[in-house]
Amino acid sequence: xxxxxxxxxxxxxxxxxxxxxxxxxxxxxxxxxxxxxxxxxxxxxxxxxxxxxxxxxxxxxxxxxxxxxxxxxxxxxxxxxxxxxxxxxxxxxxxxxxxxxxxxxxxxxxxxxxxxxxxxxxxxxxxxxxxxxxxxxxxxxxxxxxxxxxxxxxxxxxxxxxxxxxxxxxxxxxxxxxxxxxxxxxxxxxxxxxxxxxxxxxxxxxxxxxxxxxxxxxxxxxxxxxxxxxxxxxxxxxxxxxxxxxxxxxxxxxxxxxxxxxxxxxxxxxxxxxxxxxxxxxxxxxxxxxxxxxxxxxxxxxxxxxxxxxxxxxxxxxxxxxxxxxxxxxxxxxxxxxxxxxxxxxxxxxxxxxxxxxxxxxxxxxxxxxxxxxxxxxxxxxxxxxxxxxxxxxxxxxxxxxxxxxxxxxxxxxxxxxxxxxxxxxxxxxxxxxxxxxxxxxxxxxxxxxxx
Ligand code: 5AD
Ligand code: SF4
Numbered sequence: 001x002x003x004x005x006x007x008x009x010x011x012x013x014x015x016x017x018x019x020x021x022x023x024x025x026x027x028x029x030x031x032x033x034x035x036x037x038x039x040x041x042x043x044x045x046x047x048x049x050x051x052x053x054x055x056x057x058x059x060x061x062x063x064x065x066x067x068x069x070x071x072x073x074x075x076x077x078x079x080x081x082x083x084x085x086x087x088x089x090x091x092x093x094x095x096x097x098x099x100x101x102x103x104x105x106x107x108x109x110x111x112x113x114x115x116x117x118x119x120x121x122x123x124x125x126x127x128x129x130x131x132x133x134x135x136x137x138x139x140x141x142x143x144x145x146x147x148x149x150x151x152x153x154x155x156x157x158x159x160x161x162x163x164x165x166x167x168x169x170x171x172x173x174x175x176x177x178x179x180x181x182x183x184x185x186x187x188x189x190x191x192x193x194x195x196x197x198x199x200x201x202x203x204x205x206x207x208x209x210x211x212x213x214x215x216x217x218x219x220x221x222x223x224x225x226x227x228x229x230x231x232x233x234x235x236x237x238x239x240x241x242x243x244x245x246x247x248x249x250x251x252x253x254x255x256x257x258x259x260x261x262x263x264x265x266x267x268x269x270x271x272x273x274x275x276x277x278x279x280x281x282x283x284x285x286x287x288x289x290x291x292x293x294x295x296x297x298x299x300x301x302x303x304x305x306x307x308x309x310x311x312x313x314x315x316x317x318x319x320x321x322x323x324x325x326x327x328x329x330x331x332x333x334x335x336x337x338x339x340x341x342x343x344x345x346x347x348x349x350x351x352x353x354x355x356x357x358x359x360x361x362x363x364x365x366x367x368x369x370x371x372x373x374x375x376x377x378x379x380x381x382x383x384x385x386x387x388x389x390x391x392x393x394x395x396x397x398x399x400x401x402x403x404x405x406x407x408x409x410x411x412x413x414x415x416x417x418x419x420x421x422x423x424x425x426x427x428x429x430x431x432x433x434x435x436x437x438x439x440x441x442x443x444x445x446x447x448x449x450x451x452x
Pocket of ligand 1: 164263332
């Protein structure tokens, strides 16, 4: 056996691509290892969504350079979005890299490896979009799936939000056929998976070229025996259809959690971001979802300091965050991305003002998260046990349907294990998690009488 070390940056889609790479390499005798020192093959799966991600990747590249100097036989690969965007720079500045593959070329990895292992071979560089196919054919291959698995159902994006590099590095949107996805989910369930998260950059338009749809996928997945929970990400508010909202009424396996990136609370900024919805329309979608599922939790993404954002615009962002009461807010400082239209705009707001806005938004959203979690105390929530808690292995941990990590008292953990769905009486809360005890008949009766 040989070792492969894969370092992943960025989103869940990248994490899922990394899993696929490991699975593709297993038949060639490569076993995933935890440290680059133990590997014969090192892959960096990169992300270019914001500048910070690229900086992190550069730091790793320096470490790899040293590693390669010590062990010239080591094979190095750079994959993912930075590979797509910066292939020339990588070839120039990191000439010791053997393999460069864009996100659309990852399935070629075994072939690339075979090529570069030949004597006197050159680097293998491929960053071509697959322009021909109407659908995306791939398989979800996971070597050791836990109880919860990510399943990529589409790739690319047809929106061109003015700040976003995704369509430039991942190409136009392509979906997998529903039947292929369902076959994968059945295989995962047979391996013990209880929860799937369907992944797509703009998942609301899943299947549009093939006359299929996300809600159809949900109904089909819901029928799979042994699958307990369905999640999905990421949604574009402008593409969120009534049929999807109805799923929250009709499909109990669909979790009570919705990540709905709004990006800004100001209509003016949304227009210049090319988001194609107004705050009123966003509000209406949120309330329709709340009507369909009373206990639904929301999270969102905000970009702070977009070119032209005034204090007034930013106050509208704060007001929206307060009004919606998000369980979780991901707030990012705007980062100009090469080749995007926003990067051309004049940006006069000083960095110090942007940073101060970011910290105001973060402070407000932490307060909201704490308050929402505190309100969970005394409630009974169902959690799917994922295994021992990382911090305190005597406690088991899982997530609520609302996607909040929740720990179970060690005294109650006996006899329980990965994959169990249990009801927990919430006793304590914090910014990022909850904790509690297994709910007994008595605690359930008490909670019921209080809510009556
Ligand atoms: N600058 C800052 N944040 C960005 N995002 C995407 N592009 C940029 C950018 N150029 C954020 C958006 C998106 C999330 C995945 O990353 O909020 O929803
Ligand atoms: Fe980027 Fe999402 Fe906009 Fe597509 S919809 S361009 S992935 S922000």
